[in-house]
Amino acid sequence: MLSRFAKATYYRVAGPFMALNGTLYRHFRAPRSGLQRVHLGPGQRNYIEGWINVDANMFTGKCDVWTDFTGRLPFRDRTLDAIYSHHVVEHLPDLERHFAEAYRCLKPGGTYRVGGPNGDSAIRKFMEGDAGWFSDWPEKRQSIGGRLNNFLLCRNEHLVILTESYLKELMEGVGFRSIVSCLSGSETSRPDIFAPCLSFESKDDRAAPHTILLEGTK
Numbered sequence: 291m292l293s294r295f296a297k298a299t300y301y302r303v304a305g306p307f308m309a310l311n312g313t314l315y316r317h318f319r320a321p322r323s324g325l326q327r328v329h330l331g332p333g334q335r336n337y338i339e340g341w342i343n344v345d346a347n348m349f350t351g352k353c354d355v356w357t358d359f360t361g362r363l364p365f366r367d368r369t370l371d372a373i374y375s376h377h378v379v380e381h382l383p384d385l386e387r388h389f390a391e392a393y394r395c396l397k398p399g400g401t402y403r404v405g406g407p408n409g410d411s412a413i414r415k416f417m418e419g420d421a422g423w424f425s426d427w428p429e430k431r432q433s434i435g436g437r438l439n440n441f442l443l444c445r446n447e448h449l450v451i452l453t454e455s456y457l458k459e460l461m462e463g464v465g466f467r468s469i470v471s472c473l474s475g476s477e478t479s480r481p482d483i484f485a486p487c488l489s490f491e492s493k494d495d496r497a498a499p500h501t502i503l504l505e506g507t508k
């Protein structure tokens with residue numbers, strides 16, 4: 291994992307170029323029609339063929355559009371059928387803006403499947419004293435508090451705690467409706483669209499899923 295300093299330096303130096311690339315893509319290359327599915331933050335392993343994969347990391351990962359999606363998403367209004375992000379939005383500083391952007395880009399009837407570290411499960415497991423539920427990554431910690439810190443803050447990589455009520459509030463606030471909770475790795479309200487995504491997700495235990503996953507429709 292990159293140090294916070296290295297990451298901040300990368301975003302500071304590459305930021306203007308990523309912003310320019312995203313703007314140029316939105317104006318000149320972003321699709322205007324057809325079935326369009328977008329994957330935000332595929333990282334190093336999760337590139338989805340046939341989707342438009344967008345990431346700031348073009349060096350160790352693979353993506354189709356290189357940009358920082360902290361600001362505007364590199365797509366035109368009402369042009370996307372689906373957006374998928376998995377363990378990405380907790381890295382963003384302004385979730386309200388992010389969901390407004392996702393909503394802007396989706397066609398009416400389009401769906402956003404969004405998932406990340408499950409704050410509800412973490413808080414419950416912490417209260418139950420179940421240290422085994424948590425991992426000792428990225429820092430080797432034996433204490434349940436240290437492990438909770440790993441899970442929620444991930445060495446300060448994460449900027450927000452994702453709980454179901456909070457995500458719903460943010461999504462509903464920008465207009466998403468029919469918001470449903472899905473189990474990672476097995477459930478989706480739109481198997482016709484999100485089936486390829488399920489194979490990247492870890493199979494979660496329904497009693498205390500590690501990943502919170504919601505799907506909302508425009």
Ligand SMILES: C[S@@+](CC[C@H](N)C(=O)[O-])C[C@H]1O[C@@H](n2cnc3c(N)ncnc32)[C@H](O)[C@@H]1O
Pocket residue numbers: 330331332333334336344345346347351357358359360375376377378381382
């Ligand atoms: C923790 S990884 C998750 C990778 C993959 N989705 C998974 O579930 O394994 C987060 C990914 O989001 C990307 N990312 C985070 N913040 C970003 C931003 N502001 N703009 C573009 N990409 C970003 C990172 O480069 C990284 O590839």
